[in-house]
Amino acid sequence: MRIFKFGGASVKDANGVRNLVKVLEAVGHEKIVLVISAMGKMTNAMEEVIDAYFNEESQLDDKIQVVVDYHKAIINDLFEVKNHDVHHKVNKLIEEFRGFLMWNKSPKYAFVYDQVVGYGELISTTIVSSYLTEIGMTNNWLDVRELIKTDNSYRDAQVNWDSTEQRVSEKVEPAQLNITQGFLGSDENNFTTTLGREGSDYTAAILGYCLNAKSVTIWKDVPGVLNADPRHFKETQKLEQISYREAIELAFYGASVIHPKTLQPLQQKEIPLHVKSFVHPEAQGTTVGKGKKIVPEVPCFIVKKNQVLLKLSSLDFSFIVENNISDIFKMFHDYRLKVDLIQNSAISFSVCLDNKFSGLKSILPELEKRFKVTCHEDVSLYTIRHFDEQAVESVLNGYDVLVEQRGKETVQLVVK
Numbered sequence: 001m002r003i004f005k006f007g008g009a010s011v012k013d014a015n016g017v018r019n020l021v022k023v024l025e026a027v028g029h030e031k032i033v034l035v036i037s038a039m040g041k042m043t044n045a046m047e048e049v050i051d052a053y054f055n056e057e058s059q060l061d062d063k064i065q066v067v068v069d070y071h072k073a074i075i076n077d078l079f080e081v082k083n084h085d086v087h088h089k090v091n092k093l094i095e096e097f098r099g100f101l102m103w104n105k106s107p108k109y110a111f112v113y114d115q116v117v118g119y120g121e122l123i124s125t126t127i128v129s130s131y132l133t134e135i136g137m138t139n140n141w142l143d144v145r146e147l148i149k150t151d152n153s154y155r156d157a158q159v160n161w162d163s164t165e166q167r168v169s170e171k172v173e174p175a176q177l178n179i180t181q182g183f184l185g186s187d188e189n190n191f192t193t194t195l196g197r198e199g200s201d202y203t204a205a206i207l208g209y210c211l212n213a214k215s216v217t218i219w220k221d222v223p224g225v226l227n228a229d230p231r232h233f234k235e236t237q238k239l240e241q242i243s244y245r246e247a248i249e250l251a252f253y254g255a256s257v258i259h260p261k262t263l264q265p266l267q268q269k270e271i272p273l274h275v276k277s278f279v280h281p282e283a284q285g286t287t288v289g290k291g292k293k294i295v296p297e298v299p300c301f302i303v304k305k306n307q308v309l310l311k312l313s314s315l316d317f318s319f320i321v322e323n324n325i326s327d328i329f330k331m332f333h334d335y336r337l338k339v340d341l342i343q344n345s346a347i348s349f350s351v352c353l354d355n356k357f358s359g360l361k362s363i364l365p366e367l368e369k370r371f372k373v374t375c376h377e378d379v380s381l382y383t384i385r386h387f388d389e390q391a392v393e394s395v396l397n398g399y400d401v402l403v404e405q406r407g408k409e410t411v412q413l414v415v416k
């Protein structure tokens with residue numbers, strides 16, 4: 001079997017859905033599992049619904065209406081028949097999460113988030129599946145929550161591999177075109193869980209692993225994995241081949257084209273991962289697999305914006321060593337601050353953090369009880385793999401370098 005993942009960008013409108021069909025016609029549509037994300041930016045729109053529910057209830061209906069209108073426009077464009085069954089199916093899903101929000105008693109944000117946010121994926125797969133059926137492509141729609149079982153760490157659920165493997169092998173039809181949602185799973189009480197934002201790549205890898213797939217392909221709006229994010233760098237080069245190890249390194253440092261958790265299950269079974277253009281499905285793309293580290297061998301640039309640099313110094317000139325470093329790391333873990341870089345000297349300790357769960361405000365007073373704290377917000381972290389001096393120079397242009405760290409293959413620069 002082959003696993004195909006189509007992200008939000010690929011199904012952002014009716015033409016995107018038609019193009020998905022063209023891709024399937026070009027590369028075959030049997031013995032496939034299609035993993036599809038929410039359409040366009042609908043996960044962000046669902047997050048706004050949840051935020052309104054918790055913080056500004058007067059906005060709730062308007063926020064839900066944005067989701068309704070977006071999908072309705074796509075359905076009206078795709079289906080000629082006015083009262084096509086797809087309207088009924090999508091309305092039912094919308095009423096499901098509206099009803100949940102009406103009756104919910106749980107004050108727990110992460111739990112409520114997971115029960116609601118995934119309707120983006122449930123709706124998108126319902127629309128795509130109905131469209132495929134309409135044009136004569138028989139398909140098997142699967143609720144991924146019945147396949148992928150996880151613990152109950154809402155918003156960052158961990159997969160229970162044994163029961164997932166068993167369910168996947170029972171429910172996926174190996175000879176057919178199967179279609180299911182990315183990003184979601186369910187816990188032992190059958191509540192919906194999510195695998196973390198942008199987690200649909202990981203879903204494709206989980207299914208690939210459980211089905212011993214021949215390959216996993218992520219269809220993108222770019223020709224493959226580039227040596228830098230084209231939104232931040234003018235000149236980029238496509239990488240032809242990357243080893244699993246190198247791809248894991250790139251994803252770890254923040255190359256957002258592949259979700260970091262995706263590589264590990266594939267590497268374990270040596271399943272190749274193709275990143276290909278949904279505009280030119282016949283073109284080669286990038287293959288992540290066994291073999292050469294990186295082809296061509298060029299510097300790879302990764303930038304993370306809006307990071308925080310904290311410098312902690314002891315108040316009494318005592319050393320910062322194992323015991324206080326372990327306390328500091330426990331605090332970062334508790335406040336969900338992701339550590340991107342560390343540098344320590346005898347009496348100080350610098351750390352570049354990702355504040356995506358907004359833990360910074362709460363941790364600062366805690367740290368200030370024990371250390372002198374200097375905090376630079378809104379810094380950028382540049383990582384260059386396989387760097388040379390020219391590559392380093394090219395990213396510096398006028399920035400102030402706050403921290404520099406060099407290894408044999410990687411240089412990291414925190415700049416303001």
Ligand SMILES: Nc1ncnc2c1ncn2[C@@H]1O[C@H](COP(=O)(O)OP(=O)(O)O)[C@@H](O)[C@H]1O
Pocket residue numbers: 006007008009010037219220221222224225226227228229230231255256257
């Ligand atoms: N190293 C990279 N190579 C290719 N694309 C990259 C890279 N880093 C960031 N991107 C960006 O990732 C985008 C595709 O990801 P995304 O929009 O999240 O797609 P999807 O919705 O399909 O998951 C590309 O349009 C590109 O701008």
Ligand SMILES: N[C@@H](CC(=O)OP(=O)(O)O)C(=O)O
Pocket residue numbers: 006007008009037038043044120182183196197198199200201
């Ligand atoms: N829809 C989810 C999961 C995902 O992976 O989406 P995409 O494939 O569009 O990045 C998100 O936006 O986080």
